[in-house]
Amino acid sequence: MADVRIDRVSRMFEPPVPAVAEVSLRVGDGEIVTVLGPSGSGKSTLLRLVAGLEKADAGDILIADRRVNDLEPGQRDVAMVFQSYALYPHMTVFENIASPLRVRGMAPEEIETRVRRTAERLGLAALLDRRPRALSGGEQQRTALARALVREPKAFLLDEPLSNLDAALRERTRRDIKTLFRQIGATALYVTHDQVEAMTLSDRIAVMKAGRIEQIGTPEEVYDRPATTFVAGFVGSPRMNLLPADVLTPGGGGTVGVRPEDVTICADGPLELEVALRESLGSRTLLTLRRGPLEITVLVTSRDAPSGTARVRIDPTRAHYFDADGKRRSA
Amino acid sequence: MRHLYLLPAAILVFGILGLPLVLTVSRGSGHFAALFSDATLGSVALTTLAFAAVSVTLEMAIGLGFALLLQQTIRARGLFRAIALIPWALPTAVMAMSWRWIFNDVYGVANDMLLKVGLLHEPIAWLGRPGTAFFALVAADVWKTTPFVTIILLAGLQSVPRDLHEAMSVDGAGPVRRFFSLALPLLRPAMAVAVTFRMIQALGIFDLVWVLTGGGPADSTRTLAQYVYETLFRYLNLGYGAALTAAVVLGAFLLASGVGAAVRGKPVL
Amino acid sequence: MRRLCLASGLAFLVVFSLGPFVWSFLTSLKGGRELFSIPPTYFPQSPSLEHYTGVFEQRPFARYIGNSLIVGAGSTLIALGAASLAAYALARLRIRFSGAFEKALLLLALVPPALLVIPLHDAARLTGLSNSRLALILIHAALNLPFAVWMLTAFFRGIPGELLEAARLDGLSRVQILRRIVLPLAAPGLAATAILVFIFSWNEFALALTLLTRDDVRTVPVGIAMLSGVTVYEVPWGQISAAVVMTTLPVVAAVILFQRWIVGGLTAGALKG
Numbered sequence: 001m002a003d004v005r006i007d008r009v010s011r012m013f014e015p016p017v018p019a020v021a022e023v024s025l026r027v028g029d030g031e032i033v034t035v036l037g038p039s040g041s042g043k044s045t046l047l048r049l050v051a052g053l054e055k056a057d058a059g060d061i062l063i064a065d066r067r068v069n070d071l072e073p074g075q076r077d078v079a080m081v082f083q084s085y086a087l088y089p090h091m092t093v094f095e096n097i098a099s100p101l102r103v104r105g106m107a108p109e110e111i112e113t114r115v116r117r118t119a120e121r122l123g124l125a126a127l128l129d130r131r132p133r134a135l136s137g138g139e140q141q142r143t144a145l146a147r148a149l150v151r152e153p154k155a156f157l158l159d160e161p162l163s164n165l166d167a168a169l170r171e172r173t174r175r176d177i178k179t180l181f182r183q184i185g186a187t188a189l190y191v192t193h194d195q196v197e198a199m200t201l202s203d204r205i206a207v208m209k210a211g212r213i214e215q216i217g218t219p220e221e222v223y224d225r226p227a228t229t230f231v232a233g234f235v236g237s238p239r240m241n242l243l244p245a246d247v248l249t250p251g252g253g254g255t256v257g258v259r260p261e262d263v264t265i266c267a268d269g270p271l272e273l274e275v276a277l278r279e280s281l282g283s284r285t286l287l288t289l290r291r292g293p294l295e296i297t298v299l300v301t302s303r304d305a306p307s308g309t310a311r312v313r314i315d316p317t318r319a320h321y322f323d324a325d326g327k328r329r330s331a
Numbered sequence: 332m333r334h335l336y337l338l339p340a341a342i343l344v345f346g347i348l349g350l351p352l353v354l355t356v357s358r359g360s361g362h363f364a365a366l367f368s369d370a371t372l373g374s375v376a377l378t379t380l381a382f383a384a385v386s387v388t389l390e391m392a393i394g395l396g397f398a399l400l401l402q403q404t405i406r407a408r409g410l411f412r413a414i415a416l417i418p419w420a421l422p423t424a425v426m427a428m429s430w431r432w433i434f435n436d437v438y439g440v441a442n443d444m445l446l447k448v449g450l451l452h453e454p455i456a457w458l459g460r461p462g463t464a465f466f467a468l469v470a471a472d473v474w475k476t477t478p479f480v481t482i483i484l485l486a487g488l489q490s491v492p493r494d495l496h497e498a499m500s501v502d503g504a505g506p507v508r509r510f511f512s513l514a515l516p517l518l519r520p521a522m523a524v525a526v527t528f529r530m531i532q533a534l535g536i537f538d539l540v541w542v543l544t545g546g547g548p549a550d551s552t553r554t555l556a557q558y559v560y561e562t563l564f565r566y567l568n569l570g571y572g573a574a575l576t577a578a579v580v581l582g583a584f585l586l587a588s589g590v591g592a593a594v595r596g597k598p599v600l
Numbered sequence: 601m602r603r604l605c606l607a608s609g610l611a612f613l614v615v616f617s618l619g620p621f622v623w624s625f626l627t628s629l630k631g632g633r634e635l636f637s638i639p640p641t642y643f644p645q646s647p648s649l650e651h652y653t654g655v656f657e658q659r660p661f662a663r664y665i666g667n668s669l670i671v672g673a674g675s676t677l678i679a680l681g682a683a684s685l686a687a688y689a690l691a692r693l694r695i696r697f698s699g700a701f702e703k704a705l706l707l708l709a710l711v712p713p714a715l716l717v718i719p720l721h722d723a724a725r726l727t728g729l730s731n732s733r734l735a736l737i738l739i740h741a742a743l744n745l746p747f748a749v750w751m752l753t754a755f756f757r758g759i760p761g762e763l764l765e766a767a768r769l770d771g772l773s774r775v776q777i778l779r780r781i782v783l784p785l786a787a788p789g790l791a792a793t794a795i796l797v798f799i800f801s802w803n804e805f806a807l808a809l810t811l812l813t814r815d816d817v818r819t820v821p822v823g824i825a826m827l828s829g830v831t832v833y834e835v836p837w838g839q840i841s842a843a844v845v846m847t848t849l850p851v852v853a854a855v856i857l858f859q860r861w862i863v864g865g866l867t868a869g870a871l872k873g
Contacts, residue, residue, distance in 0.1 A: 417856075
């Protein structure tokens with residue numbers, strides 16, 4: 001495995017719209033970094049730039065300290081798992097996995113050994129003679145993964161590999177991927193819009209919006225100390241409350257963020273609001289409280305969920321303060 | 332009620348094409364035995380088969396080349412596609428007249444160009460000798476029908492999802508390898524369609540031959556369709572002509588489907 | 601390197617596709633003497649339009665054009681009408697055996713028209729429609745129907761189902777939906793199909809040859825083929841070239857102008873099929 005360095009890379013689309021604007025990011029050897037963002041944020045484009053499927057207009061991309069900007073995808077020694085899996089329909093599972101090895105002219109005996117070993121590892125040993133259309137979604141996903149693994153590349157690039165799976169399968173596969181990558185010490189750049197995936201899988205997360213990185217940090221850093229209102233609202237489920245700051249400090253400007261679980265309902269709380277909506281999440285309930293234009297969501301245990309009106313208190317030490325530009329204020 | 336929507340089309344097609352065809356088969360039913368003892372039929376069929384084989388092979392090759400060209404992202408791609416389409420859109424019989432002039436042994440530009448380039452040492456009487464007349468026919472037919480193959484193969488090439496190409500590219504395959512390992516195998520269904528259609532059309536060719544060579548010289552380029560035409564209008568033998576029609580149509584279909592199935596191989600998608 | 605390959609490939613494509621047409625064009629402008637020069641000249645030394653006027657004098661060429669227009673327009677209208685109805689039903693209404701119907705149509709369409717000479721000539725004779733342009737109109741319509749249905753079905757299928765469902769909820773009848781929503785949205789497809797059907801009819805030879813034998817109903821391709829004499833010395837090559845150009849130039853222009861629709865329509869049909 002090797003490290004991947006993205007240094008002030010830009011890519012423009014026409015009309016001059018920056019898909020990726022001066023992004024710098026480093027994925028250390030053996031590290032899993034997730035690029036998290038909504039659709040249109042440029043995260044897929046960034047991945048494709050590293051893969052070589054698109055050419056950067058500015059900046060450098062280095063893999064194992066080697067500048068790869070001018071190299072064809074096949075020469076960069078990176079493996080990619082596509083959102084649609086991109087399995088070759090006219091080849092069997094075996095041939096799909098063997099494909100990258102065949103291209104490199106590896107000896108047939110060695111191909112055989114490697115493919116079988118990788119297939120075993122991913123539970124595909126019994127399916128090697130099947131065609132992709134005879135596989136379930138999960139099996140197709142694992143085949144795509146196997147094709148990437150068998151190459152033992154310098155880095156893995158994954159483009160929303162779980163988004164086509166149903167929820168239960170997604171959770172299981174997520175864990176399998178993490179375990180697998182840990183075992184082999186994989187360097188991986190992972191792209192997703194699902195913040196749960198990002199939080200659970202990554203060593204570090206890079207949150208992206210409109211072609212720029214808003215924050216890079218460990219999951220805890222991004223969760224506990226979001227650098228901007230965008231990151232604050234994007235990471236964490238249920239979504240953080242982003243309220244005008246004068247709710248806490250009268251006359252104050254900017255925004256204050258507080259997570260629904262950090263808002264407490266107590267009989268002597270300073271704010272009184274009406275319970276507009278109750279959403280049961282099982283043992284806990286998400287309440288939407290309203291007063292005029294103000295809306296606050298609160299997470300409570302279902303037993304204690306009030307109705308009608310409620311009084312809330314916001315703990316200032318659990319709140320995040322952002323200035324008028326949306327950037328974090330050191331408070 | 333809904334089925335009434337199909338009625339006008341059904342009446343037109345089944346009434347005008349289907350019915351006469353059926354009537355023809357019954358009209359010819361007394362004469363099928365004569366087919367087997369017809370020596371002329373044998374040689375005409377052979378000529379037509381040879382023509383179809385050579386023509387279709389050339390069209391598939393050139394058509395594939397053009398399709399690959401037109402798939403690239405180039406400026407004015409639409410214009411080039413339109414230009415590629417033109418031979419197919421022009422009237423065969425009318426252009427056959429042009430070809431007669433081009434292949435004229437004395438004044439024709441074909442001879443002139445080949446002489447200038449050095450491929451020929453003296454002019455050829457293209458339409459005057461059986462071997463060269465066959466060749467001229469093939470050339471004119473390939474010119475006319477290659478666009479048809481091009482369009483079908485182009486659609487086939489475009490139906491391969493882009494991320495399959497990208498996956499192969501990331502795995503290390505260059506454009507040539509990607510073509511042979513990915514595009515070509517996945518192109519087989521489209522090629523099968525093109526081959527089947529073209530074979531049937533080639534086996535039934537009439538316009539071009541009638542105008543370009545008239546079946547000559549000395550009936551050496553007479554095709555099945557012309558033979559059928561002559562059976563009615565020259566030999567005035569309606570019954571035999573009917574039998575001939577039925578036999579040729581059936582034969583063409585069977586042969587073309589067989590070749591098409593062979594090209595398609597096992598379905599993958 | 602790749603640029604060079606691409607450029608030379610495209611150059612070959614252009615020369616290949618347009619060569620014969622361009623040659624006919626150049627030939628048609630060469631004056632009588634120059635036409636028969638050895639070796640042949642490439643560009644007309646003294647261009648002249650004598651052949652263009654000559655064609656109309658020698659034969660009733662204007663009448664041939666008229667006949668072709670009548671047959672073309674007639675068959676296009678009929679084919680398009682019948683095909684629209686059928687395609688709409690096949691694409692959007694649940695019809696039993698629709699697959700079989702489409703296959704049967706396709707099968708009949710595959711029969712090379714030249715082989716239908718005997719059945720159709722016979723049928724025309726029996727119904728008293730020999731030398732009738734109406735007969736050819738109907739035949740051309742029938743010959744083009746499967747292709748028109750194929751293309752239009754692909755276009756109609758491309759219209760999002762939700763649009764039609766919304767219209768049904770709003771209370772429109774099936775026919776109204778067809779008229780007000782489907783047809784306008786499929787207009788490019790209809791145009792492309794109409795153009796192609798017209799071109800097929802304009803170009804058709806074998807059946808026009810056998811069914812319209814009288815000179816006053818003859819169509820253009822047959823007329824041009826008849827321009828040849830018995831020996832090569834009598835063949836009016838200049839006039840033939842002029843006739844070729846006049847007959848094919850509109851088609852070339854139409855293809856280039858409407859190329860986006862035509863190629864799109866053919867591609868859509870091919871992908872679906």
